[in-house]
Amino acid sequence: MSLPVFALVEDLRAELAAWRRQERRLAVVPTMGALHAGHQALVRRARELGDEVVVTIFVNPTQFGPSEDFAKYPRNLEADRRLAEEAGATLLFAPEAREIYPAGDQTRVSVGALAEGLCGASRPGHFTGVATVVSKFFALFAPATFVFGQKDYQQLKVLERVAQDLLFPVTIEGHPVVREADGLAQSSRNVYLSARERTAALGISKALASTQAAFLAGERAPETLLEAALRVLGSHELAVEYVELRDADTLGPAVASKNEPSKKWILLVAARSGSTRLIDNTILGHDPALRGP
């Protein structure tokens, strides 16, 4: 294996400085490890955007709630290294927590309305943890292009806001949800699913596809579009946390104007299959991967 792995901020800074002197464009894919085909698609996209591609692997403690799966979150650096290299990464940054949260750390970055509701409602403090750790990466790597997956759509919107509001010289690229052949969105947490739970989990992407199909058939009433998803979710063994139709830019409510949306709408779902919390979404009329059942 030739892909270098850096663990120290100081070492990383030296390498970044050398790249900058050579005017190498940088693309960064921040991850919590447990890489899968979804992450690899982000890395391949990053390869198109940068001369150097850094994959960060950091299971960020501040974005997990006390009852969440921080301790058991899947970790496997050697497998991650192989998958990252295969997809075109040129450096892996895998720091310990003390590198990212120096002794005495007490600074937090928080976002307002965008971080409320949806996942923010059930995971208090989650987006402050995400905005804080990614701000550190923005500060460390800038100038750079960051590639994030759209599966975590609210997260993507929060991070776009952080980059813009804090004037970071970074560009943010959202990458469409990557799915398994049967439609299940790629997620590091899929490994938790039993065969039965996995079958139930398919109800999520099927629900999104059902609403997508209704939209493509011309349906524009928010309630009717939601009902299409709810019907499918209800026929699967899932504990639904939320199903919401929102404005895809602002995450504000989807408001029908003359029965035609003036802006892009997104359907977002969070549900548990067994004890595994899964999220997924689709932008109506803009998701070639989910054209309906």
Added chain:
Amino acid sequence: MSLPVFALVEDLRAELAAWRRQERRLAVVPTMGALHAGHQALVRRARELGDEVVVTIFVNPTQFGPSEDFAKYPRNLEADRRLAEEAGATLLFAPEAREIYPAGDQTRVSVGALAEGLCGASRPGHFTGVATVVSKFFALFAPATFVFGQKDYQQLKVLERVAQDLLFPVTIEGHPVVREADGLAQSSRNVYLSARERTAALGISKALASTQAAFLAGERAPETLLEAALRVLGSHELAVEYVELRDADTLGPAVASKNEPSKKWILLVAARSGSTRLIDNTILGHDPALRGP
């Protein structure tokens, strides 16, 4: 006048990029304008640290409370331009609020324990406003050296923490308090003082000098050192908000060990003369400007 004034982030970024290509070292002095001899000392220090020196002039709305002096804070761009150029600035950045807080802005940077107590107690949200706006400047100007005055000592500590915690590639330099001939700390708010209020305000630096003299005479008991300051403050027409002896590094309590401080101690005062709130401080045994009366 030849000192260029930039108002737009976009224009500034282009200039900064050009400087970086020429490997010009950058030093930045963030101010709220109303420049005085204290700011000029910061700019002269910045001149020693950078090939280019940017003075930012931005009266930051988010660091003022609703009953504070945001609207009446002194503003005079032409005078500032003259004073900044005289001291060696090479660019003035004087943006409108919408440049620094883009439409929809909702990101805030907050600091924990360091921002509590002292000025944080009477100015809720103040340090979040300061940490937020300076984070934007860190993101915009990095890599750079930032020069801040030690008169706002708690602010300096908060900003050192932000820079370290968020991994900004910036260096922070604290500059000793600059005083008028009679000891009054230079402040943009001094212009508010009537002659009588100004005489009363001198009680603050005299109080610091009294404690400094006691310390230099060998006194090490925190209560006795505090009493020296309180005695002087009490004999002046001032509304004292706080007088505190703290550890100069952590801002934690000053604890005497074997009657000898193991670390640097700082005496900090906030008081109103008339309706003008003034702050000042001295590091005991490390302040040549305040050796006692």
